[in-house]
Amino acid sequence: MAIWQEDQHPPATSSDRGFPEGKRPGEQPPSLVSPPVAGVASLLLPGLGQAMARQIQRGLLLLCSLVTAVALLVWRINLLAPHDVGAMAIFSKALKRRPLFVIPMLVGVVALWVWTAWDAYLQAQPGQRRGGTSIFVLVIALFFVLGWQISEINPYKFVTELSDAKGPLSRVMWPWGAAVTQETETTGAGADILSPCDDEPLPPLPEEIPGQPYVMADPTCGDLSTQDENLQPVPGTALTVIGRGFAPNTETQIWWVDPIGNDFRVRQAGEYFTTQTDDQGAFQIEVTMPYRNIPTSSVGRMIHRVEARQVAGVGAWRLSDVLLHNVEKMVETIVLGMMATIFGIILAVPISFLAARNLMAGSPVTMALYYLTRTILNIIRSIEPLIWAIVAIVVVGLGPFAGIIALTVHSIAALGKLYSEAIESIDPGPIEAIQATGATQLQTIMYAVVPQMIPPFVSFSIYRWDINVRMSTVIGLVGGGGIGFLLVQYIRLLDYRSAGIAVWFIAVTVAILDYVSADIRQRFV
Amino acid sequence: MLEVKNLTKIYDDGTVALRDVSFEVADGDFLIIIGLSGSGKSTLLRCINRLIEPTAGQIVWDEVDITMAEPTQLRETRRQIGMIFQQFNLVKRSTVLTNVLAGRLGYVNPWTSLLRFPAEDREMAMRVLERVGITDQAHKRADELSGGQQQRVGIARALMQEPRIILADEPVASLDPVLAHSILGDLERLNQEEGISILCSLHYLDLVQRYATRVIGLRDGQIVYRGTREDIRRMTDEEFKGIYGVEAERVGGGLEGTVGG
Numbered sequence: 058m059a060i061w062q063e064d065q066h067p068p069a070t071s072s073d074r075g076f077p078e079g080k081r082p083g084e085q086p087p088s089l090v091s092p093p094v095a096g097v098a099s100l101l102l103p104g105l106g107q108a109m110a111r112q113i114q115r116g117l118l119l120l121c122s123l124v125t126a127v128a129l130l131v132w133r134i135n136l137l138a139p140h141d142v143g144a145m146a147i148f149s150k151a152l153k154r155r156p157l158f159v160i161p162m163l164v165g166v167v168a169l170w171v172w173t174a175w176d177a178y179l180q181a182q183p184g185q186r187r188g189g190t191s192i193f194v195l196v197i198a199l200f201f202v203l204g205w206q207i208s209e210i211n212p213y214k215f216v217t218e219l220s221d222a223k224g225p226l227s228r229v230m231w232p233w234g235a236a237v238t239q240e241t242e243t244t245g246a247g248a249d250i251l252s253p254c255d256d257e258p259l260p261p262l263p264e265e266i267p268g269q270p271y272v273m274a275d276p277t278c279g280d281l282s283t284q285d286e287n288l289q290p291v292p293g294t295a296l297t298v299i300g301r302g303f304a305p306n307t308e309t310q311i312w313w314v315d316p317i318g319n320d321f322r323v324r325q326a327g328e329y330f331t332t333q334t335d336d337q338g339a340f341q342i343e344v345t346m347p348y349r350n351i352p353t354s355s356v357g358r359m360i361h362r363v364e365a366r367q368v369a370g371v372g373a374w375r376l377s378d379v380l381l382h383n384v385e386k387m388v389e390t391i392v393l394g395m396m397a398t399i400f401g402i403i404l405a406v407p408i409s410f411l412a413a414r415n416l417m418a419g420s421p422v423t424m425a426l427y428y429l430t431r432t433i434l435n436i437i438r439s440i441e442p443l444i445w446a447i448v449a450i451v452v453v454g455l456g457p458f459a460g461i462i463a464l465t466v467h468s469i470a471a472l473g474k475l476y477s478e479a480i481e482s483i484d485p486g487p488i489e490a491i492q493a494t495g496a497t498q499l500q501t502i503m504y505a506v507v508p509q510m511i512p513p514f515v516s517f518s519i520y521r522w523d524i525n526v527r528m529s530t531v532i533g534l535v536g537g538g539g540i541g542f543l544l545v546q547y548i549r550l551l552d553y554r555s556a557g558i559a560v561w562f563i564a565v566t567v568a569i570l571d572y573v574s575a576d577i578r579q580r581f582v
Numbered sequence: 583m584l585e586v587k588n589l590t591k592i593y594d595d596g597t598v599a600l601r602d603v604s605f606e607v608a609d610g611d612f613l614i615i616i617g618l619s620g621s622g623k624s625t626l627l628r629c630i631n632r633l634i635e636p637t638a639g640q641i642v643w644d645e646v647d648i649t650m651a652e653p654t655q656l657r658e659t660r661r662q663i664g665m666i667f668q669q670f671n672l673v674k675r676s677t678v679l680t681n682v683l684a685g686r687l688g689y690v691n692p693w694t695s696l697l698r699f700p701a702e703d704r705e706m707a708m709r710v711l712e713r714v715g716i717t718d719q720a721h722k723r724a725d726e727l728s729g730g731q732q733q734r735v736g737i738a739r740a741l742m743q744e745p746r747i748i749l750a751d752e753p754v755a756s757l758d759p760v761l762a763h764s765i766l767g768d769l770e771r772l773n774q775e776e777g778i779s780i781l782c783s784l785h786y787l788d789l790v791q792r793y794a795t796r797v798i799g800l801r802d803g804q805i806v807y808r809g810t811r812e813d814i815r816r817m818t819d820e821e822f823k824g825i826y827g828v829e830a831e832r833v834g835g836g837l838e839g840t841v842g843g
Contacts, residue, residue: 486671490736493631494743495661495688503696504684508673 086111088181099177103170106177115180119173122196123166129203130162158206165199225553232557238377239370244304246270247314247364250296251278252346260360270302272365274344281349281361293346300365303338307367313347314362323347323363332365340365379555382543387562389457390539394526397461401468401525402518408434408469409476416480430473437470442528446537457538464525464532472521479513516578523574530563583609584630584747584779589639591625591803599625601803603639607747607781612773614790615783616807617800618826623783626800627749630781631663632656661688664740664778668752670732674725678716678735681724682707685742703742710738714768730761737768748772750782754789762786766793791815799825 088095088110099106099116103123107116137159138150152159172192246269249260259278265271279294303309311330314320323330323344332342344363410416412434417427445463453459483506491505533541540559547556584607591600599622607613615623628634630641632648641648648659664685672681686703687695699707711717714734719727724735733753740748750769754762770793772778784790790797791814799807799821806824809817823830 484671484674486667486669487673489628489633490665490667490671490739491673491684491687492633493660493663493665493749494685494739495657495659496684497657497687497692500687500692500695504676504680504687505673508676508680512675 087183090181092178092181095181096174096178100170100174103173104177106174107180110177110180112180116177119169119176119192119196122199123169123173126162126166126169126196126199126203129207130166133203133206134159155206158202162199162202165195165202169195169199225551228553229557229560232554232561235554235558236377236380237374239374240372241368242371243366243368244270245312245364245366246272246300246302247312247362248272248274248298249277250274250346250361250363252359252361253280254278255358257358265301268302270300270365270367272298272300272363274298274363279346281346283348293348296344296346296363297341298344298363298365299339299341300334301337301339303334303340303365304367304369305334305336305338307334307338307369308332309334309340310366310368311342311344312364312366314364315350316359316361319350320364321347321350334367379558383540383555383558383562386533386540386543386559387566390529390533390541390563391526391566393457393460393532393539394464394522394529397464397468397525397529398518398522400461400465401472401521404465405469405472405476406514408473409480412473412477413480414477415483434470434473437466438474440467442467442532443535446532446535450536455536455538460529460532460537460539463537464528467528468521468525471524472517475517476514479510479517483509512581515581519574519577523570526570527567530567583607583644584781585640585642586626586630587640587642589626589629589641590637591622591629591634592637599803600629600636603800603803603805605798605805605808607779609746609779610773610777612770612780612793612795613782614794614797615781615800616785616787616790616797616825617783621800622803623800624751625803627665627751627781627783630749631660631665657688661743662746664743664745664748666733666736666740666748666750666753668755670729670736670756672724672732672735672739674723676724677721678711678724678727679704679707679720681735682711682720682738682742685739688743707738707742710741713741714738729757730764733757733761733765734768737765737772741772745778747779747781750780752783752785755785759786762789763792769793787814801825801827 090098090106090109095106095110097106098109102120104116104118104120107113107119134151135147137154138147141147141150148159169192172195176192246263248263251257251260254276255278259276262273262277263271274296276294276296279296282293283291285291298311300309309332311323311332312320313323324347325345330344332340334340346361408430411426411430414427417423442463445466446459449459449462449466453462487505487509488501491501496504529537529539529541530544531541533539533543534545536542540563544556544559544563547553547559586606587604589600589603590598592598603622603626605613615626617623625634629636630648632641632651636649639649643659643663646655646659648656651659673684683699683703686699686706690699690703708717708720711720714737716727716731716734716738719731724732727735733756736753737748748769753769754765757765766782766789769780769782773780782793791811794811794814797807797809797811797814798805801824807821
C-alpha cells in the first residue's frame with residue numbers, strides 16, 4: 058500500500074560528513090613554544106609548559122595535583138614525628154616509622170614532576186596531541202597512598218583484633234539468653250585476706266559449719282596486683298582457695314570484696330573467673346589477688362575478702378525486662394515511622410501541587426512560587442533526618458515526638474518532590490478525552506487525573522513509610538525515641554546481649570516491611 | 583449538520599494554526615482531512631468541540647454557535663460529539679469498562695458519577711463493548727490491551743456518548759495497516775448503519791480514497807483542496823504538491839488501482 062512518509066530528508070552524502078580542512082577532532086591550535094622549551098618550563102614550574110602549549114587546563118590540573126600531594130605529604134610527615142624539631146630530624150624519624158609510606162610517596166612525587174615535564178614536551182609537539190591520560194593514573198596512585206595513610210587504614214589490625222571482638226559479636230548474633238529470666242538464689246562463703254602482710258595477727262580462718270558452704274584461703278595475706286613505674290603489670294599474690302560444702306558439679310563464681318564492701322567478679326585473662334565443684338561439692342583453685350580499686354590515698358592495713366558464690370535459678374522462667382523493653386520500643390518505632398509518614402503525606406500533597414511545573418507554568422507569579430517551593434524542598438531534603446532530630450529535640454525535648462517531627466519534615470520534602478514529579482508526568486491525553494465527552498471539571502479530575510496519580514502516590518507513600526520506619530530505628534541514636542534509643546544505651550553499657558535483641562528486632566522488622574512494601578507497590582504500579 | 587465558518591486559531595506564541603477555514607459536514611458524511619503534520623488538522627478537530635478555544639470564526643452545530651456556548655451548553659454539545667485519538671487517550675491504569683463508562687459522563691449526574699455509574703449505563707457499556715468485539719477484555723486494565731483493541735475501547739467510549747458525529751484525530755496512525763483497515767471499517771459501519779457523521783484526519787492516501795465520501799486538504803492552516811472520493815483517485819501531481827509541498831513525492835507512483843490494497 059502506498060504510504061506517505063513524512064519527514065523525508067535527502068540522505069546525507071559522504072562528502073557532507075567530512076570535516077572542514079584543519080578542523081579535525083583532537084587537533085588544537087599549535088603550541089606557542091618548541092617542545093624542549095615547554096619541557097624545561099614544566100620542570101621549573103610544573104604545568105607551565107603545558108600552558109605554553111595551549112593546554113592550560115591540563116597544566117593547571119597537574120600543578121594542583123602536585124602541590125596538593127606535596128602539601129599532604131609534608132603534613133603527614135610532620136604528624137609522624139610530633140616531638141622532633143628541624144626538618145631533617147622530622148624527616149628521618151618519619152622515614153624510620155613509616156618507610157613504606159614515605160619512600161613510595163617521595164619517589165612518586167619526583168616521578169610526577171619529571172613526567173609532567175616530559176608531558177609538556179609531548180604536548181608541545183606539532184600536529185596530533187600525544188601523551189594520553191596515563192599520567193593521571195600516577196596522580197590517582199599518589200592520592201591513593203596518601204588516602205591510605207590519612208584515613209589510618211590498617212587491615213592487619215582488622216585481622217588480628219577480630220578475635221577479640223568474637224565475644225561481644227557472638228552475644229549480638231545470638232542474644233536470646235537475655236530474652237528470658239528467672240529468679241535466682243545465691244549461696245556462698247568467703248575468707249578474709251589481709252593486705253599487705255604485716256606483723257599483726259592474720260585474720261582468723263572462718264569456722265566450718267557442716268552442711269554449709271565453707272571457703273578458706275592460703276595464705277591469708279598478700280599483695281594486690283599493681284603496676285610498676287614503667288606501667289608494666291605486677292601480679293598480686295597467688296592465693297590457693299579451697300571450698301567445701303557447695304552444691305556438687307555446679308559452676309562457682311569467684312568474687313572479691315574490698316574493705317569498703319564493694320564486690321566485683323574476679324577476671325583472669327579478661328574473662329570472668331569461674332570454677333566447677335566436684336562430686337562432693339568441693340573445689341580448689343589459684344586466685345591471683347586483683348588490682349586495687351580503692352583510692353590510692355587510703356594506705357595501711359586492710360581486710361579484703363575472697364568469696365565463692367553459686368547462683369541457682371529458682372522458680373519459673375519468664376520473659377526478661379530487656380525483651381519487654383525491646384518489644385515496647387519496637388512498637389514505638391513502627392508507630393513513629395507511621396505517624397511521620399501520615400503527617401508527611403498530608404502536608405506533602407498540597408505542597409506538591411506548588412512544586413509541579415506543569416501546574417505552575419501559568420504566570421510569572423506562579424513560576425516564582427514554583428522555584429521557591431522547589432528550592433526550599435531541596436534544602437530541607439539535603440539535611441539528614443538525624444540533624445532534623447537534633448533540631449527538634451532542642452524544641453520539644455527527647456522522645457518520640459522529636460523523632461516524628463524530624464521524619465515528618467524530611468518526608469514532606471522527599472514526598473513533595475516525588476509527588477510533584479508524578480503530577481508533572483501525567484498524561485494530558487486522557488484529560489482531553491474525558492473533557493471531550495462533556496464531563497464537568499470535577500468529573501475530569503476524578504476520571505482522568507486521579508486514576509493517573511493514585512498509583513504513584515500510593516507507591517511513593519508506602520516507600521516512604523518503609524524508609525521512615527528504617528530511619529526511626531536510628532533516629533533514637535540522637536534521642537529521638539524508638540528502639541535506637543534503647544540500642545545505643547545497651548551498647549554504651551556494653552550489654553551486648555540486650556543490644557543484640559534490639560538489633561534482631563530491627564533487622565526482622567525492616568526485612569518484613571521491605572517485603573510488604575515491595576509487594577504492595579508492585580500491585581499498584 | 584456541522585458548519586465551520588471562517589475559523590481562525592492563533593496560539594499565544596503567535597503561531598497561526600488555522601486561517602479562515604470554512605467547510606461543512608452534512609449528516610452522514612465521512613469527511614477526511616489530509617495534510618502534513620503541523621498543517622492544523624489536530625487544531626481544527628479540537629476547535630470543533632472547543633478543547634482548543636478558537637480565536638475567531640464560528641462553529642455552528644444544529645443552528646447553535648458552539649463558540650458562543652456557555653459551559654453547560656458546551657458540555658451538552660460535547661456529549662453529542664464523540665472523539666477518538668491517535669494515542670487512544672485511555673486512562674491506562676483503569677479497567678476497560680471504566681474507560682468505556684467515562685463516555686457517559688456527560689449524561690449522568692455529575693455528583694453521583696464521582697462514585698459509580700447507574701446500572702443501565704453499565705449494561706449499555708457491555709453492549710457497546712460487544713459491538714466492538716472486546717467483551718471478554720472488559721475487566722482488564724486498558725494498558726494490557728493491544729493497540730487495535732485500545733482503539734476499539736476508544737470507539738466504545740465515543741459510542742457511549744450516543745454521538746451524532748465522531749471526530750477522529752489520526753485514529754490509525756499508531757496501528758499497522760491491517761488494523762488500520764479494521765478500525766476504519768468499524769467507523770464506516772457506524773457511518774453507514776447509524777448515520778453518524780465522521781470527521782477524520784488521515785495520513786494514508788489509499789485509506790482516504792477507500793473510506794472518504796469527501797476530502798479536504800489543509801496546508802499551513804488553510805484549506806487548499808476540496809474533493810470527493812473520485813477526485814482523490816484522479817488527483818494530479820500539482821494538486822498533490824499543493825497539499826504536501828513541492829518536495830513531496832508520490833510514493834509508488836499513481837494511486838489508481840491501489841484502492842483497498
